[in-house]
Amino acid sequence: MELFRVIDIAGTVAFSIAGAFAAMEKKLDVFGIFIIAFVTALGGGTLRDVLVGEEPVKWMRDLSPSIVVLISTVAAMLFTNTIKNFHKILLLFDSIGLGFFTVLGIQVGINHELHPAICVALGTMTACFGGVIRDVSLNSIPLIFQREIYATACVFGGVIFYVLKMTEVPKFALEATCIAAIVALRLLAVRFNWRLPSV
Amino acid sequence: MELFRVIDIAGTVAFSIAGAFAAMEKKLDVFGIFIIAFVTALGGGTLRDVLVGEEPVKWMRDLSPSIVVLISTVAAMLFTNTIKNFHKILLLFDSIGLGFFTVLGIQVGINHELHPAICVALGTMTACFGGVIRDVSLNSIPLIFQREIYATACVFGGVIFYVLKMTEVPKFALEATCIAAIVALRLLAVRFNWRLPSV
């Protein structure tokens, strides 16, 4: 579907830029910045493909996501301040990416006939583990383990997905609702500073 | 075998609780605590499955280990102090898990007709690399690289396994002896504070 293609690209752009900014803060060189942007955007999907056994992994079979990462990274380096002024749009793209990659992961799980709970886990990993690999590579404890409502939004969206799946809702509406639910929860969490408890 | 099923669960419980406690010390949120517990308990087996090509990896094909991790993590968060009072039982379970997961990894290697030395490495990885991933994610240098007799116990047990395999010992006795050797060496090492040399 053409719309999902646009969403895919918007999400990849937002994830790449988030990765590039994190790498620039740590004073990496241009090569390191690109690798961290790449890992942030495509690391979750790569882990998903490896765990279910879809190899060569997706970005090896299709060059376009790598190109999107490359262009986004160059833009992030050249227009750092301009882009930072658009942080609200970036947050929106990031949330949309979060939702879209979750649905993508769930679909891969369904194609492999995995249990719904595993599919939701796979969707969440697809959306979130790029950020985990980024943080671990940059020598920080992953952000998403520290009270952010981030992975939680993916799990929430995944549950909505399976609740709706039991009804007659057509596939497109199902996926769109799941993405919308994740975007909504993520934006509300940022807006109202919702956090998960620690112990 | 029913006994091995019980041992498997005891080991998964001990590994999950160790992971959850490490995550709680680093003040992660409840989601992060669960992920670290999961990675500690199932990360070694996941790496094993990925390296030999058994995909989708085991925890995607069978929901029960994930459920054991979930329950153990909730217990670790709710009854932290009570559980810490039973640290000797935890150590025993942990050692039994170490032995059992080593045997499990060796068996996977044998099924793939790998060289005995590789099978022992695979068993050791199954038992130990969950802890490595946990420590790296929590931004520490892995504990098992720092003079603990831990992975060494797995290697020792693996050697015993192959020495006995050359005799007429039946499979069950073989595996039980291997597990017992690992448990014994691990407990002795903790008791007498045995350590590996550094250089």
Place this chain on the structure above:
Amino acid sequence: MELFRVIDIAGTVAFSIAGAFAAMEKKLDVFGIFIIAFVTALGGGTLRDVLVGEEPVKWMRDLSPSIVVLISTVAAMLFTNTIKNFHKILLLFDSIGLGFFTVLGIQVGINHELHPAICVALGTMTACFGGVIRDVSLNSIPLIFQREIYATACVFGGVIFYVLKMTEVPKFALEATCIAAIVALRLLAVRFNWRLPSV
């Protein structure tokens, strides 16, 4: 080819020793030192095999690289100072390894009929990601992300590879030139302290 076999071993020796030295600096125990040496030498190839789906991964099918790592690590621990006196030879071996592993990775990509850009990425990963895993495990930000001309040399060699491939150059000359280009750029970068810019 016999020559390539020698180069393979020289590279594995140099990578293992680099890994062992890094681990010794962090005061790991003998087991940890071996694991870090192993990961440095064979981690890049392992990641490559996992991403393209060649499983069980190479070091599980052939014991000889593990033996080379083991001997190199023992030598690094026993003759630390002597070896450090030969740091120029080590640098040469390391550069040759860098070139050779890049070509190896490109060939694996070609066997899987991947796009040239992906093959170059695969070659670079084969040569460089062992060092990344080493640094992340030792709790440092990977060296190659910090202005070193290292991965860049692999990318440069990969481009040379594909430029020559469009001509009638025979396969052996193609591979030898690619390795030589990487060695030359790496040595020049070290000699003249060339660095990548950060942002």
